[in-house]
Amino acid sequence: MKSISRYIMLLAVPAASLLTSCTKNFPELNKDTNKVSPENNIPIYNLTRAELEYTGNHDFSFETWRVNIIYCSLMTQQLASTVGWYSGDKYSANNGFASSYFTMAYGNQIKYIDNMLDNTKGKPNYANLYQVGRIARVLIYQRLTDLYGAVPYFEAGTGVSSTPAYDQQQVIYADMLKELDEAAKALDNTKDQIGASDLVYRGGTDAVNSWKKLAYSLMVRLGMRLSKVSAKDAQTWVEKGAAGGTFASNDDNAYIIGDPSGGRNTINRNSNILSGEWDAVGKGNVYLGKTMVDFLQSNNDPRLQYLAQISSTGDKTPSKQIGMPNGYDENNAANDIKTAPGFPGAITNYSTIQKNIWLKTDGPTFLVTYPQTELLLAEAAQKGWNVGASAGTHYANGVSGAMKQLAQYDKSAVVSDADVATYLTAHPYAPATALEQINTQYWAACFLDWYEAWSNWRRTDFPKLKPVVYPGDNNGGQIPRRMLYPTTEASANGASYEKAIADQGVNTFTTRVWWDK
Template identity: 65%
Template structure:
């Protein structure tokens, strides 16, 4: 309307004046100054938003709830549920739940990070912001491809920029190759003499030294993902990451700290589901799994005191904790799998252990992204395989286990594991090369608690720990733990050509189809 009014005024001016000024003001008059463009949008905002969305803070499809908790935490037997719609406990198929990361990830996480890269790629004043963005893009895309296999990658996020709303699904091997190259190039391009990114970076507040360490640690994670399908390439990239310089202590851990008073967009999403707005723990939707509690108890793990309490009595004594077995329901006396019939049922379902809300389910808690403990455990595996990663398998294993215990204080200052407790644990459970891969990856399973995306991926890659699948009557994926999540049903119609090409290349869109790096 503003442009129309301006034109009306101009028509009353003599023609000569109009002609002399028209070309000067035409572009200005026909520009919608209320629309966001690459020229008017602050690039750093896109980084902040992409990082926050990556932690699950999206209000619409609850991907953290549906994939990370409802599916992966239960499938990986760290949590347990008797509630029917908590589908992962029995591997039952819910297409909408399992597809939610894909559904939400592209229009939120991917869009923002691709917009950032598009804005900063050719502008030298944003050199560090651009390269931090490249590393963030790898974080986002590596989770998506790990969950689904072949996914849109090279053409992802270009709907707004280039009008491409039907992107191709890239081959996962090609995706991995590009992500690794991107990490290498971005790490080398970070320059302390260039732009300062600052607090808009929710992970490291622009600390380039830590971003470089994160890039090379992420390179080790991605390299090790290929250990089953391409050991030679895995070795090359893990060794390159180790040489580049990785996270060196728990203070280097990559995480986002949340604001508890900011409402849904800023609170810790996992905490909001487990103890806040939806209160999954309080409502009895989720308990700690027997597999997880038994592992902690049998190894006298000092972390258990901070993880667990009996729901009914709030007893936190480690020896008194009782994990709920996976694969049971509350369908009544006629159900052979009713929890009341479970072996050693404690007499009351609320006498099972739940996660301590005060430590791990605070609205202002952290969302962990990648840790020193995880990196050291992967380096331990590299050393165990005879790769040149600096240090021995035992040294890296010791570092990894120690860090996994010490990092609990980042969730709550009271969660202190002393040096003496760590030493006692390592003395009782020394590293043994004969069982090294099992030890390392079982510790990785424990160290990655709450980041069930990563627990699921490393379990598929390493085949440790040896989880016993749940057998349950009905929809149970044939009694096999799923190997991937499911594409959204809408892709079959909205992007049919590329969706069908992916299905042809990768396999049927079901839980049993393995992604490229998980081939047997």
């Protein structure tokens, strides 16, 4: 990574701005005091910062900890926790946690990508960079709208209004797909090359083509989100993405590498929280979930040897791993973890993450991957859509790719071709149970990207997760279906907020986003 700390110095925002709600300060955000004059602007630095913020790598990066880990990892049952403030384990509502991504996205990600687009639009010397910015903007907004549903989109970050309107998710999705289509078609390798300050593909002669593949792979993801609300539109966009040219191998994966030399701002944020400065794994705040360990263990999945170890002993033997069930505490009452079936004698005898592979501060944060894309194409093919290969072929590619992807976390985590073949022989594509099979594999392939694991679970309801029953604030024993808007929205942007509520539903965990039907 190219000395990313210097970009942060050039583009830094005061840390105090992270502690306020976004729309409470929409006038300030829209004025954007960090925006420099066009003649002094280096647009790719704004792309750098937007990409960095998208991975959560900001000092006091609450959204990664609070939404990706505290909520999504636990609700999808890949991790488990007995710590009370890890709210997602029991579905308890903490507005400050659940709204943090909304606040941070508008305070940082959107501001930087919009600045970059403003300073590149219509300029021939930035023709490709502008298209890359459009694709990056879709990445940012898709996650945001998937978490919250209706959000400010067309008026956000433009300076048009200090109280921007919320746009309904179906309108946002239509525009995002249009943006991907136009940007992918406009990318031209004979024009400007994308420099090494792009943290995703890091420059090189093939960066333009790599972004084109990313656009079409992202189009497949967006298209599949529509599968329950508009199968016709879903098919149209997924087929268009497949025809355009999606990722062909793990070499195409879109990811950002952490840079410890830049300090808190640039290290891998998941790693810093789970293993580094805050060390949630070492402190026993989180363990691997029983659902995750049981799935890998019961299927003799070769990934387990590189994922899990017993917390107390470091034993990595797959057959000895024990996942912690969700929904327990350490309060010496009915839900105490010691009362859980199969309690291993001490809480530290549960399995936890192998830090040396998954949680390095210079490790990758994956954005969109080849195995994810192939598994979505497998589902599309199972539905009879024309996506270039059979469902069985895409399924095998996805499973194999997910296993081979581990080596991108650490070179020692090599799943052999023989182990992949053995697994696929034992678990071949099965048309009768294809939707569950494919999407359970997708869930497993999204480890650490729990935003995406939760979104695809909401779309498909696979894998079949058993909700936690816990006393008190437990969302009625239902796994949440969306995150919460900041409470300050009701006063700071009242009219727009109230209209969003009227159109979408009350601001609760049980109100579903548009595509989650």
